[in-house]
Amino acid sequence: MxxxxxxxxxxxxxxxxxxxxxxxxxxxxxxxxxxxxxxxxxxxxxxxxxxxxxxxxxxxxxxxxxxxxxxxxxxxxxxxxxxxxxxxxxxxxxxxxxxxxxxxxxxxxxxxxxxxxxxxxxxxxxxxxxxxxxxxxxxxxxxxxxxxxxADREVRGILHQVPPEKRYLVTSHDAFQYFTRSYLAQEGEENWRERFEAPEGLAPDGQLSPVDIRRIIHYLKSHGISTLFPESNVSRDSIRKIASAGREMGLKIHICEETLYGDAMDGENLCYLDMMRHNAETIANYLGAHD
Ligand SMILES: [Zn+2]
Missing domain, CATH: 3.40.50.1980 (Nitrogenase molybdenum iron protein domain)
Incomplete structure (x- = not known):
C-alpha cells in the first residue's frame, strides 16, 4: 500500500x-x-x-x-x-x-x-x-x-415553528431522546421526556410485544398524534403494526413518507449537519409547522 x-x-x-x-x-x-x-x-x-x-x-x-x-x-x-x-x-x-x-x-x-x-x-x-x-x-x-x-440554533428555530402542544414525536427506536430534550422541549421544561416515544428500545431489535403496541397507541391517543416517523436503518415492521392497530381502534394514523436519519446518515452525499436539518424539517413539516 x-x-x-x-x-x-x-x-x-x-x-x-x-x-x-x-x-x-x-x-x-x-x-x-x-x-x-x-x-x-x-x-x-x-x-x-x-x-x-x-x-x-x-x-x-x-x-x-x-x-x-x-x-x-x-x-x-x-x-x-x-x-x-x-x-x-x-x-x-x-x-x-x-x-x-x-x-x-x-x-x-x-x-x-x-x-x-x-x-x-x-x-x-x-x-x-x-x-x-x-x-x-x-x-x-x-x-x-x-x-x-x-446549526444548533437553526434546528431549534425550525422545530419551534411547531406550536408546543403539537411537538410530540414517535419514531422507530429510542434514538431521539437527546433531540427531544434539545429541540422539542420548551426551555427548562421538566417533563420533556413526555414528548417522545418509540416502540423499540435503545437498540432496535424488531421485538414488539402487545404491551409495546398498547403503550404507543395510548400515547398517540393522549397527545392527539397522527404521524409515525420511520428511521432509515430500522425495519418499518413495528411502525406498520402500530399504524394498523391504531387504525383498527379508529385512530387517524399515517406513516411519514420521508425517512428520518437516526443511527445512520445514509442519504446521498449527506453530511452530519444536513442530516440534522433534514430531520428537523421533516418533523416540523409533518407535525404541522405551517398549519
Ligand atoms: Zn440507535
Missing part, C-alpha cells in the same frame, strides 16, 4: 467521520467502518475490517454501548489507539448524558451542541499524533464549533 504521509484515521459511524474530516482536512486519510444504512448497534466485523482497523493510526468510536457487536467491541476496547468520543463527554459533562432504565443512551449526536463536545477529543488526538498540524487542526476545530453552534 502506498504511504501518503497522512494520518490514517478510522471512525465507526459516519457522524464521527464527518466531524473528523472537517477537523483533519487534507492532513488525514479517513475510513468510515460502518457504511450506509447498517445498524451500528449490532455491527459485526466483516472481511477486510480487521485490516482496516490494524492500518489506522487513530480510531474514533462513540462508545457508551453503541458499538456492542461482540467482534467490533472487543477490538475497540482493547486497542490503545482507539478513543471513545462519547465516553469523553460522559467524563466531562456527566449531567448531560441521558439514561433509559439501567442503560446509557448512546445517541449523543442527535443534539448538535452536545455532539460538538466531541471536537476537542478528536482534535487533541490528531495533534498528539501529528503535532506539526497543530495550528491547522485548531483553526478548523474553532470554525467547526461556530458552525455547529449556529
Amino acid at each position: 502506498e504511504e501518503s504521509g497522512k494520518v490514517k484515521v478510522l471512525t465507526t459511524i459516519a457522524q464521527i467521520g464527518d466531524l473528523t474530516d472537517r477537523i483533519g482536512g487534507d492532513r488525514i486519510d479517513l475510513c468510515i467502518l460502518i457504511q450506509g444504512a447498517l445498524d451500528p448497534h449490532s455491527y459485526e466485523m466483516v472481511k477486510g475490517d480487521d485490516e482496516r482497523l490494524q492500518r489506522a493510526d487513530l480510531i474514533f468510536y462513540n462508545g457508551l454501548g453503541l458499538e456492542h457487536g461482540a467482534s467490533l467491541s472487543t477490538w475497540l476496547h482493547t486497542s490503545e489507539k482507539a478513543t471513545a468520543v462519547g465516553e469523553r463527554i460522559l467524563s466531562s459533562s456527566p449531567e448531560k448524558i441521558l439514561r433509559k432504565g439501567d442503560s446509557i443512551d448512546p445517541h449523543l449526536w442527535m443534539d448538535i451542541a452536545l455532539w460538538s463536545e466531541t471536537i476537542d477529543p478528536i482534535t487533541e488526538a490528531l495533534i498528539e499524533r501529528d503535532p506539526e498540524g497543530t495550528a491547522y487542526y485548531q483553526a478548523r476545530a474553532v470554525q467547526l464549533k461556530e458552525q455547529m453552534a449556529e
Whole structure:
C-alpha cells in the first residue's frame, strides 16, 4: 500500500467521520467502518475490517454501548489507539448524558451542541499524533464549533415553528431522546421526556410485544398524534403494526413518507449537519409547522 504521509484515521459511524474530516482536512486519510444504512448497534466485523482497523493510526468510536457487536467491541476496547468520543463527554459533562432504565443512551449526536463536545477529543488526538498540524487542526476545530453552534440554533428555530402542544414525536427506536430534550422541549421544561416515544428500545431489535403496541397507541391517543416517523436503518415492521392497530381502534394514523436519519446518515452525499436539518424539517413539516 502506498504511504501518503497522512494520518490514517478510522471512525465507526459516519457522524464521527464527518466531524473528523472537517477537523483533519487534507492532513488525514479517513475510513468510515460502518457504511450506509447498517445498524451500528449490532455491527459485526466483516472481511477486510480487521485490516482496516490494524492500518489506522487513530480510531474514533462513540462508545457508551453503541458499538456492542461482540467482534467490533472487543477490538475497540482493547486497542490503545482507539478513543471513545462519547465516553469523553460522559467524563466531562456527566449531567448531560441521558439514561433509559439501567442503560446509557448512546445517541449523543442527535443534539448538535452536545455532539460538538466531541471536537476537542478528536482534535487533541490528531495533534498528539501529528503535532506539526497543530495550528491547522485548531483553526478548523474553532470554525467547526461556530458552525455547529449556529446549526444548533437553526434546528431549534425550525422545530419551534411547531406550536408546543403539537411537538410530540414517535419514531422507530429510542434514538431521539437527546433531540427531544434539545429541540422539542420548551426551555427548562421538566417533563420533556413526555414528548417522545418509540416502540423499540435503545437498540432496535424488531421485538414488539402487545404491551409495546398498547403503550404507543395510548400515547398517540393522549397527545392527539397522527404521524409515525420511520428511521432509515430500522425495519418499518413495528411502525406498520402500530399504524394498523391504531387504525383498527379508529385512530387517524399515517406513516411519514420521508425517512428520518437516526443511527445512520445514509442519504446521498449527506453530511452530519444536513442530516440534522433534514430531520428537523421533516418533523416540523409533518407535525404541522405551517398549519
Ligand atoms: Zn440507535
